[in-house]
Amino acid sequence: MDTVRVTGGGAAQGGWDFFVSYTQADRAWAEWVAWELEAAGFAVVLQAWDMLAGDHWPLRVDEAVRGSAHTVAVMSGDYLTSEWATVERLAALRADPLGRGRRLLPVRVADVRDDGLSGSVVDIDLFGVSEQVARERLVSAARLVCTGGRGRPASRPGFPPAAAGRRPGGARFPDAPPQVRRMPWPRNPNFVGRAAELALLRDRLTGGAGAVPVLPQALHGLGGVGKTQLAVEYAYRYARCYDLVWWLDAEKPGLLLAGLGELAGMLGGDAGGSVEQSAGRAVELLRRAEAYPAWLVIVDNAAGPDVLGALEVANGLLAAAGGDGHVLVTSRDGRWSSLAAPVEIDVLPPPEAAGLLRRRVPGLATAQADRLADVVDGLPLALEQAGAWLAETGMPAAEYERLLHSRVRELMAQGAPAGRVPVAATWTVTLHDLGDPAAVTLARLWARFGPEPIPVDLIGPHVADLLPGELAAVAADPVALAAVRGRLVRLAVVRVVGDAVVMHRLVQAVLRDDTPEGERAGFQAAAHRLLAAAHPDERTTPAGWARYARLYPHVLATGLVDADDGESRNMVIWTVWYLRQVGDYPGSLALARRTHEQWIAVLGKDHSDTLTAAAGLAGTLRAVGDYPAARRLEEDVLARRREILGEDHPDTLSAAANLAGTLWAVGDYPAARRLQEDVLARRREILGEDHPDTLTVAADLAGTLRATGDYPAARRLQEDVLVRSRETLGEDHPNTLTVAADLAGTLRATGDYPAARRLQEDVLVRSRETLGEDHPNTLTVAANLAVTLRATGDYPAARRLQEDVLVRSRETLGEDHPNTLTVAANLAVTLRATGDYPAARRLQEDVLARRRETLGEDHPDTRAARRALADSGSDDL
Numbered sequence: 001m002d003t004v005r006v007t008g009g010g011a012a013q014g015g016w017d018f019f020v021s022y023t024q025a026d027r028a029w030a031e032w033v034a035w036e037l038e039a040a041g042f043a044v045v046l047q048a049w050d051m052l053a054g055d056h057w058p059l060r061v062d063e064a065v066r067g068s069a070h071t072v073a074v075m076s077g078d079y080l081t082s083e084w085a086t087v088e089r090l091a092a093l094r095a096d097p098l099g100r101g102r103r104l105l106p107v108r109v110a111d112v113r114d115d116g117l118s119g120s121v122v123d124i125d126l127f128g129v130s131e132q133v134a135r136e137r138l139v140s141a142a143r144l145v146c147t148g149g150r151g152r153p154a155s156r157p158g159f160p161p162a163a164a165g166r167r168p169g170g171a172r173f174p175d176a177p178p179q180v181r182r183m184p185w186p187r188n189p190n191f192v193g194r195a196a197e198l199a200l201l202r203d204r205l206t207g208g209a210g211a212v213p214v215l216p217q218a219l220h221g222l223g224g225v226g227k228t229q230l231a232v233e234y235a236y237r238y239a240r241c242y243d244l245v246w247w248l249d250a251e252k253p254g255l256l257l258a259g260l261g262e263l264a265g266m267l268g269g270d271a272g273g274s275v276e277q278s279a280g281r282a283v284e285l286l287r288r289a290e291a292y293p294a295w296l297v298i299v300d301n302a303a304g305p306d307v308l309g310a311l312e313v314a315n316g317l318l319a320a321a322g323g324d325g326h327v328l329v330t331s332r333d334g335r336w337s338s339l340a341a342p343v344e345i346d347v348l349p350p351p352e353a354a355g356l357l358r359r360r361v362p363g364l365a366t367a368q369a370d371r372l373a374d375v376v377d378g379l380p381l382a383l384e385q386a387g388a389w390l391a392e393t394g395m396p397a398a399e400y401e402r403l404l405h406s407r408v409r410e411l412m413a414q415g416a417p418a419g420r421v422p423v424a425a426t427w428t429v430t431l432h433d434l435g436d437p438a439a440v441t442l443a444r445l446w447a448r449f450g451p452e453p454i455p456v457d458l459i460g461p462h463v464a465d466l467l468p469g470e471l472a473a474v475a476a477d478p479v480a481l482a483a484v485r486g487r488l489v490r491l492a493v494v495r496v497v498g499d500a501v502v503m504h505r506l507v508q509a510v511l512r513d514d515t516p517e518g519e520r521a522g523f524q525a526a527a528h529r530l531l532a533a534a535h536p537d538e539r540t541t542p543a544g545w546a547r548y549a550r551l552y553p554h555v556l557a558t559g560l561v562d563a564d565d566g567e568s569r570n571m572v573i574w575t576v577w578y579l580r581q582v583g584d585y586p587g588s589l590a591l592a593r594r595t596h597e598q599w600i601a602v603l604g605k606d607h608s609d610t611l612t613a614a615a616g617l618a619g620t621l622r623a624v625g626d627y628p629a630a631r632r633l634e635e636d637v638l639a640r641r642r643e644i645l646g647e648d649h650p651d652t653l654s655a656a657a658n659l660a661g662t663l664w665a666v667g668d669y670p671a672a673r674r675l676q677e678d679v680l681a682r683r684r685e686i687l688g689e690d691h692p693d694t695l696t697v698a699a700d701l702a703g704t705l706r707a708t709g710d711y712p713a714a715r716r717l718q719e720d721v722l723v724r725s726r727e728t729l730g731e732d733h734p735n736t737l738t739v740a741a742d743l744a745g746t747l748r749a750t751g752d753y754p755a756a757r758r759l760q761e762d763v764l765v766r767s768r769e770t771l772g773e774d775h776p777n778t779l780t781v782a783a784n785l786a787v788t789l790r791a792t793g794d795y796p797a798a799r800r801l802q803e804d805v806l807v808r809s810r811e812t813l814g815e816d817h818p819n820t821l822t823v824a825a826n827l828a829v830t831l832r833a834t835g836d837y838p839a840a841r842r843l844q845e846d847v848l849a850r851r852r853e854t855l856g857e858d859h860p861d862t863r864a865a866r867r868a869l870a871d872s873g874s875d876d877l
Contacts, residue, residue, distance in 0.1 A: 017042040018105075018142065019068035021088040024199045025078040028241045029109045029126070033072060033138060040139045048203075065091045070103055070145055075123065076110040093121075102145040107138065180244040180266050180292060182259075187236045188229055190359050190384065193352030197345065201234055204341060205326045216318055216327030218302075218336035221345035222492045222504055223427055224381030227330040230345060231298050234328065242326075243292040250302040250329075253311055260313060267291065279313045287320040294324040304333035304490055305340075315339075332492035344495075347378035347504070356380065360387025361397075368397040375401055377451065377505050408509040427507050428514045430491055438484045441471040443493050444519075446503050447511035448527040450557030453500030455550055456485065458530045466529040468522050500550070527558045532567035539574060540692075541733060542770050548578035552587075561595050569599070569609045576616040581734070583776045583812060585624045592617035606644060608651070611637050615658055622658075623776075625818045625854055627666045634659040648686060650693070653679050657697045664700070665818070667860035669708050676701040690728050692735065695721050699739045702746075711750050718743040732770050734777065737763050741781050744788075753792050760785040774812050776819065779805050783823045786830075795834050802827040816854050818861065821847050825865060844869045 018037055022030035027048055034046040045064045051057055061084075065071065071092035079085045089104060096103035099121060106114070106123035124141050126134040204217055219227045235245055248259040260279035269281040286295055297317065299308070308314045308329075318339055321327040329340055336342045348356065353373035358364050360383075376382040390400060431440055445468070446454055459467065464475040474480045485501070488494050494501040515523060534551055536544035554560075555575050560568050572595055579588035596617045599610040618633035638655040645652050660675035680701055683694040698721045706714035722743055725736040740763045748756035764785055767778040783805045790798035806827055809820040825847045832840035848865040855862050 015043070015067040015069065016045045016064070017068065018044045018070050018072050019064045019088075020044060020046045020072045020074065021079075021085060022047075022074035023076070023078045023082045023085055024195055024202070025237055026074045026076050026109060027199075027202060028238055029076075030074050033074060033107065033126075036135050036138055037072075037142055040142065042142055061088070069101075070105055072142075073104060073106045075106050075108045075112060075114065077112050080112060080114055105141060105145060107141075178239055178242050178245045180246070181239070182246045182263070182266075183232075183235060184247055184249075185228070185232045188232060190356060190387075191229060191233050192356045192359060193348055194226070194230055194233065197230060197343070198234055198237065200343065201230075201328070202238065204343075205328075215321035215325075216299075216329055216340045218329040218331060218340035218342050219345050220331050220334040220336065220342055220492070222347075222379070222495070222507070223332055223430065224379050225345050225347060225492075226380035227332075227345050228300055229380065231300065231328055231330050235296060235298060238296075242294045242296045242324075244295040246295070246297050248297060248299050250299045250308065250314075252303075253307065253314075256299070256308075256311065256314060260317070276313060280316065283313055283316040283320055286317070286325060289323065289325055296326045296328065299327060299329045302329050302331040302333070304331060305336050305338065309339055333490040334492070334495070335490065348373075348380055348383070350374065350378065353378040353380075353383055356383045357387050360384065361390045364390065364397060372397055372401055375404055379504060379506055382506055404509070408506070408513050427493060427510055431493060431511075434487060434491065436484065436487060437470040438474040438480075439487045441467075441469045442484055443488055443503075444511050444515045445471065445523055445526055446494060446501065447508040447515070448523050448558055449503075449508075450553040451503065451505035451508065452553040452557075453497050453502050453550065454554065455500050455534070457499065458534055463530060463533055466526060466533065468519070468526050524558065525563075527554075528560055528563040528565070528568045531555060531558060531560055532563070532565065532571045535571065535574065540735075545578055545582055548575060549582075551575070552579070556591070561591075561598050564602075566609065569613075573609070573612050573616055576613075576620065580616075580620050580623055582771075583774070585620060585813070588620045589617075589624065592620050606640055611640055611651070611655075615655060618658060618662070622662050622665060624814075625816070627662055627855070630662045631659070631666065634662055648682055650686070653682055653686075653697075654693070657693075657700065660697075660704075661700060664704055664707070666855075667858075669704055673701065673704045673708070676704060690724050692729065695725050695728065695739075696735060699725075699735075699742060703742055706742075706746050706749060711746055715743070715746045715750065718746055732766050734771065737767055737770070737781075738777065741767075741777075741784060745784055748784075748788050748791060753788055757785070757788050757792065760788055774808050776813060779809050779812065779823075780819060783809075783819075783826065787826055790826075790830050790833065795830060799827070799830050799834065802830055816850050818855065821850055821854075821865075822861070825861075825868065828868070841869070 018034075020030050020034050020037075030046060031048060034044045034049065037044045045068060047061070047064075050064070051060045065088060071088060073079065073085070073089055073092075092104040095101070104121050106121055108123050108125045109127050111127065124137050126138060129137075201217055205215065219230060221227055235247070239245055246259070246263050249255040257275045257279045260282045261275045264278040264282035264285070267282060267285045269278070269285050285291070286297065289295070299314075299317070302308050308318075318327055327340070329336065334342055334344065347353070350370065350373055353376075354366070354369040357369040357373055358366070361369075372386060373383065376386060386400060389395065390397060431443055434440070442459070445459075459471075459475055460481065461476050461478060464472050467475050471484075474484055489496055489501070493507060494503045512520070531551060531554060534547070536547035538544040539548075551571070552575055555572060560572050563569065563572075572591070576588050576592045576595065579585075579591065592613065596610070596613045599607065599613050603610050605611075614633050614637050618630040618637070621627075621630035621633070634655065638652070638659050641649065641652040641655045656675050657679045660672045660679065663669075663672040663675065676697055679697045680694065683691065683697060687694050698717055702714045702717040702721065705711075705717065718739060722736070722739045725733065725739050729736050740759055744756045744759040744763065747753075747759065760781060764778070764781045767775065767781050771778050782801055786798045786801040786805065789795075789801065802823060806820070806823045809817065809823050813820050824843055828840045828843040828847065831837075831843065844865065848862070848869055851859065851862040851865050
């Protein structure tokens with residue numbers, strides 16, 4: 001910090017006389033106090049001035065408290081309920097519990113009393129008196145507790161009477177109310193949260209906390225998100241920092257001009273003429289800042305920068321902002337960067353949203369408030385309406401939540417605070433008033449998707465024929481489509497997030513309900529067709545998986561499982577596969593089960609899509625270690641496909657290969673090998689040597705050969721498959737990495753540890769980059785490398801890696817997953833090799849118990865765990 005105390009008593013050399021403790025609600029008072037103290041010669045540290053962007057805030061506060069001889073506590077109702085303020089006061093009291101050093105100086109800026117922590121410390125009152133009296137009280141009290149000072153600065157803030165103006169360069173006395181004020185909104189007694197937004201606004205407007213003043217500020221966001229209420233709260237909270245506060249309704253140009261004309265009359269500048277001339281004189285008087293140097297003008301509900309910018313007087317008002325003259329704009333439109341600094345206002349975070357509900361409905365249980373806040377996704381106006389309705393009607397919160405799902409538009413038309421448009425009308429009326437059928441259609445279509453980001457490229461010329469109504473013709477022209485999308489963004493019906501748009505879930509619910517009943521099925525079908533056409537170009541690589549990750553929430557939200565066309569069902573099947581590939585087994589299992597059950601009921605057990613869904617479900621069951629259920633499904637699928645499609649159909653061969661994989665997993669290697677050899681021969685003949693499906697079953701067969709001890713044959717087959725996979729799929733394709741990892745395992749089994757280690761290290765690096773640290777395949781590669789490290793005698797490295805993989809496997813796969821148990825068993829071997837016999841035995845006993853429970857007594861892995869535990873018996877002696 002630049003402030004260095006030169007002389008004085010009480011503070012250590014290089015410290016401060018006073019640390020000013022306050023809350024953001026009282027920042028104006030804190031700055032006035034700090035300014036006056038420094039003007040009187042004291043060294044002061046203040047968060048707003050001395051703790052800037054990039055600082056470690058808790059550390060700097062601690063340094064300030066410890067480095068200051070005294071703490072000034074700016075006491076108000078907000079201060080007494082602030083946890084941080086309590087900590088700061090407590091630090092001063094601990095250093096001087098009896099008050100002999102007068103470490104704490106409470107200054108009351110409101111009529112409040114502390115009945116607890118600092119209630120016994122004598123305070124001074126700064127409120128309810130003139131600025132001169134307040135200054136004298138403050139400085140006199142400060143001089144009683146410490147002495148000394150420095151020449152800071154000559155330009156002391158003065159009391160601002162209207163006729164004389166205010167001397168520049170200082171902080172305005174916060175207890176002087178605005179001399180001119182027009183505020184049609186009362187202060188909202190239910191206002192909660194938004195502390196960060198209010199602090200940001202104050203910093204931006206005044207240049208506090210190291211911010212460069214960028215004026216004016218434009219609050220923008222979704223209708224009902226609380227832009228106007230935030231501006232109202234700012235105006236009341238900081239009213240005493242201004243000589244003039246004036247509210248302008250800017251929904252229509254005429255209202256803005258009329259409001260400025262009225263201001264001209266209040267300022268004595270209305271000498272007749274047109275309303276435009278009067279408005280212009282008001283702007284000129286604001287610009288001069290003579291009678292009222294500190295002013296705040298709020299331009300509420302501005303249609304947009306194009307509309308406001310077309311008015312010469314409005315441009316003049318925006319340009320007049322600067323110094324102590326501030327302009328605050330509220331608008332749904334976010335395109336303000338050329339005229340103002342945009343500040344996006346989002347929904348309330350869950351704790352504040354629930355707090356707003358409980359403030360409106362004091363008897364509402366915390367869990368109910370949390371649930372209801374989540375249902376309306378933190379939208380302030382919806383929360384206010386819900387709270388008002390519950391308070392007025394006594395309706396149980398659970399019933400209100402249920403009605404939100406079935407009668408949302410009707411419910412969201414009830415309970416709006418006085419003077420405010422209900423949530424439902426906020427969006428539907430505005431949308432219909434736009435007079436653009438294509439925009440209405442696009443909004444209703446997006447309302448069918450989930451509240452997660454919707455990729456904008458789902459809709460374009462390539463799918464124009466899939467779209468309903470007027471939107472089909474517009475979508476054929478990229479420029480026209482972008483213009484329609486832009487209109488919805490400007491209305492804040494959606495907001496842009498990268499290359500996607502986001503629509504609030506409550507907006508979606510209202511717009512779905514607003515859609516004529518006869519058109520709803522058409523919009524649902526259009527959403528299904530768009531998703532069905534949205535596959536990535538490369539479906540089997542991580543690059544393609546990113547696309548599925550974005551589509552997955554919309555597959556669920558649109559009910560794509562219920563679609564009656566094959567293309568949509570194909571997207572569902574690929575989504576199940578994608579979730580399994582990225583290791584999201586719970587998500588894959590849930591979607592696979594629902595899909596399988598639904599399609600059995602609708603399509604029948606023998607339908608091709610039903611059998612594919614069954615195969616997908618079995619694959620995920622095998623991945624989570626439920627081998628019996630996977631085997632039953634796969635045997636049924638194979639029998640049906642052989643009967644319906646024949647032995648050589650690709651789907652039949654896939655069913656046989658899947659069953660072989662499960663047979664291998666349960667330790668039935670002979671049966672697995674027979675199936676794999678048969679499938680490999682047929683695929684080579686039908687698909688060719690280099691087809692990905694041929695390579696996959698060849699790699700599976702090689703794994704079975706190794707499991708049965710035929711290492712030379714396994715190695716030859718794996719080396720051949722690896723060469724072909726690299727040429728066909730590429731070095732970093734997941735299938736290629738799996739083959740390389742399997743070959744490394746075979747190399748280790750044959751004693752070629754250096755070659756195994758080199759290959760495993762290479763595969764691990766590629767897997768981490770391609771799949772991520774916690775992907776099941778990556779964890780398997782890391783676990784295998786650890787075994788190789790142990791085999792070469794590098795026990796410390798092996799143990800570190802195994803312990804890391806075990807933690808990740810337990811978190812990713814679960815305690816009882818076969819892969820997790822394999823990692824635990826291998827770690828036990830390493831612990832035993834390094835002499836930690838008790839830990840090794842505990843781990844082995846746990847592995848054996850879990851394998852008996854999940855795999856059964858006769859599974860090869862269970863037998864291996866039994867042998868390992870028996871072999872360790874002598875180690876405890």
